[in-house]
Amino acid sequence: MKLSVIGCGYLGAVHAASMAELGHEVTGIDVDPERIASLATGVAPFHEPGFNDLLAANQQRLSFSTDMSAAHGCRVHFLAVGTPQSPDGSVDMTYVNQAVSDLLPYLKPGDLVVGKSTVPVGTAERLLQMVAPTGAHLMWNPEFLREGFAVEDTLAPDRLVYGVTDDEAGIKDTALLDEVYAAILAKNTPRLVMNFATAELVKVAANSFLATKISFINAMAEIADATGANVTQLADAIGHDDRIGRRFLNAGIGFGGGCLPKDIRGFAARATELGVGDALSFLQDVDDINLRRRARVQDILVAELGELKGKKIAVWGLAFKPDSDDIRDSPALDIVESLARAGVHVTGSDPEATGPASRRIAAAGLSDSVTLAVDHLGAAQDADAIVVATEWKHFRTTDPVSVAGHVKNALVVDGRNCLDSDAWKDAGFVYRGMGRS
Numbered sequence: 001m002k003l004s005v006i007g008c009g010y011l012g013a014v015h016a017a018s019m020a021e022l023g024h025e026v027t028g029i030d031v032d033p034e035r036i037a038s039l040a041t042g043v044a045p046f047h048e049p050g051f052n053d054l055l056a057a058n059q060q061r062l063s064f065s066t067d068m069s070a071a072h073g074c075r076v077h078f079l080a081v082g083t084p085q086s087p088d089g090s091v092d093m094t095y096v097n098q099a100v101s102d103l104l105p106y107l108k109p110g111d112l113v114v115g116k117s118t119v120p121v122g123t124a125e126r127l128l129q130m131v132a133p134t135g136a137h138l139m140w141n142p143e144f145l146r147e148g149f150a151v152e153d154t155l156a157p158d159r160l161v162y163g164v165t166d167d168e169a170g171i172k173d174t175a176l177l178d179e180v181y182a183a184i185l186a187k188n189t190p191r192l193v194m195n196f197a198t199a200e201l202v203k204v205a206a207n208s209f210l211a212t213k214i215s216f217i218n219a220m221a222e223i224a225d226a227t228g229a230n231v232t233q234l235a236d237a238i239g240h241d242d243r244i245g246r247r248f249l250n251a252g253i254g255f256g257g258g259c260l261p262k263d264i265r266g267f268a269a270r271a272t273e274l275g276v277g278d279a280l281s282f283l284q285d286v287d288d289i290n291l292r293r294r295a296r297v298q299d300i301l302v303a304e305l306g307e308l309k310g311k312k313i314a315v316w317g318l319a320f321k322p323d324s325d326d327i328r329d330s331p332a333l334d335i336v337e338s339l340a341r342a343g344v345h346v347t348g349s350d351p352e353a354t355g356p357a358s359r360r361i362a363a364a365g366l367s368d369s370v371t372l373a374v375d376h377l378g379a380a381q382d383a384d385a386i387v388v389a390t391e392w393k394h395f396r397t398t399d400p401v402s403v404a405g406h407v408k409n410a411l412v413v414d415g416r417n418c419l420d421s422d423a424w425k426d427a428g429f430v431y432r433g434m435g436r437s
């Protein structure tokens with residue numbers, strides 16, 4: 001089938017290539033000419049495991065354009081543009097609204113617009129009214145992909161969610177999207193059909209639950225620090241109860257990225273608009289606990305080193321999570337910036353994110369205080385402390401004995417509780433975890 005994917009960020013670009021992998025002829029459309037030029041030459045504009053191979057394998061069925069007219073003649077149009085956070089915390093719908101307006105002249109009767117972006121509840125109903133005069137129809141199909149696993153999550157999702165209208169058109173839309181996803185459905189992937197509002201809410205409810213789970217364990221880390229308990233052992237013990245589960249119970253410097261932080265804020269803002277703000281007031285606590293984690297690292301450093309001004313501190317990790325070069329709302333990069341503001345000379349290291357990080361550091365006017373490098377051992381040279389801020393595998397598996405010879409002062413702050421604390425202590429380091437010592 002001929003498909004268009006409007007918006008070629010992490011979500012859209014991976015979705016476009018994955019749909020080509022399923023055998024469809026796909027046109028990816030984005031307003032960013034650099035992004036489109038890169039994708040058109042088969043080069044991923046961001047780091048995502050497996051994505052370059054997917055692009056290369058499907059060049060024949062993939063095309064990319066900055067011109068919305070390229071959507072003309074496609075039967076299904078996926079909407080995958082970004083929904084960033086507005087300054088007041090609500091969701092900025094500019095890109096979604098613009099994309100749908102720009103698409104209208106190219107829609108024809110029988111076309112289906114499939115929303116994938118994370119939007120405030122009520123959006124699908126509004127957009128359906130915009131597209132209806134063209135004879136096209138609309139459904140909502142939220143995406144749950146995780147960065148670092150985007151290809152896997154798109155081609156083998158846990159579940160497919162369809163938000164449809166409760167009429168003949170909704171039945172037809174379901175059948176058409178089933179055709180698009182036939183290869184995925186053939187693998188017995190659960191497919192849940194529901195109304196628009198429910199489908200829109202599934203996405204933000206899932207992300208709010210995950211954020212709450214992380215902040216819950218980080219709250220326990222605060223208690224553990226006050227009592228001498230060990231939050232990792234606590235998580236292991238409660239995680240054995242499968243009603244709770246061990247996943248997303250890793251305490252540390254908290255969640256970041258392009259989704260969880262903005263989605264909980266956007267969801268709370270929408271609930272307030274709907275007059276049910278009290279139902280989500282707990283998300284403010286989730287957010288507050290999360291942001292306190294970033295400050296906790298600096299508190300530990302001050303407790304161990306005293307005055308930080310003039311110290312040299314290596315921060316291992318800049319991306320918001322491993323296997324990604326994404327620095328959006330990255331706790332690691334926030335820590336780099338606040339240390340630099342406190343007069344520290346920071347040597348930051350990350351295997352993939354030094355490029356985007358150095359642009360943000362420059363924009364913040366902190367380039368003089370921050371040196372960025374890929375080599376994490378080099379970054380630790382003569383350091384007064386090492387902070388592990390992103391749990392990349394090669395940080396976790398670094399032999400502490402080999403690091404001990406580089407540093408000036410053997411202090412490691414494990415912001416992700418990902419190191420073997422005994423091995424680091426045996427190598428002569430003072431080890432400070434987050435809710436475990």
Ligand code: UDX
Binds near residue numbers: 147210252255
């Ligand atoms: C998230 C959702 O998982 C995904 O389903 C949704 O579609 C988009 O948002 P992503 O932002 O890629 O995906 O990252 P995720 O793996 O969920 O991690 C989010 C943040 O939480 C990261 O900063 C990570 O380091 C942190 N995290 C995760 C923890 O601090 N502790 C944990 O136990 C798990």
